[in-house]
Amino acid sequence: MQLNRFTDLGLRVLIYLTQPARATPFTISEMAEELKVSHNHLVKVVHFMGKQGWVITTRGKGGGISLALPANEYRMGQAIKTLEQNTQNQNQLVDCHTAPCTLINICLLKPALDQALQAFFDVLDQYTLADMIKTPLHTLPLHEVIKADNRIPVLDLMLAH
16 A cells, blocks of 8 residues: 555645744745755645644644644544545545446455455554654754654664764
8 A cells, every 4th residue: 555645745735744842833835945955746635634633723824734733642643634634545555446346246346345444444544643753853953853854863862962
């Protein structure tokens, strides 16, 4: 299974917003620049997340985005399932009906894949957004952590502490 781009960006936004509070809210422009992603696509993702009640968005001067709940209240399996449902695959690994499959009457692959997909979500639901953040990074602003090559220097941070 491969997560779609929408889900990938949604997860990045959630992780980005776990940074310690600051005087001004995070903006989509900042996130797009620091995460090196499309501003327009990020707008769609954040809008969807706002409709889900996951983020609080404030328009205008001094506006921005923040998490609506504490990080330990976001279940990763449910977040991924919801983000994936926003796309055409609707949480299916195979679709036997869109292009009708001639084997539909004898094939048991789809139920097995559906069961595996549910197990995937069940495992991820054991984790929260807070579990997805490495402690040393949680205390630093993201712009101090991300390098030009988009890698996070975890070892450097761990050695420095």
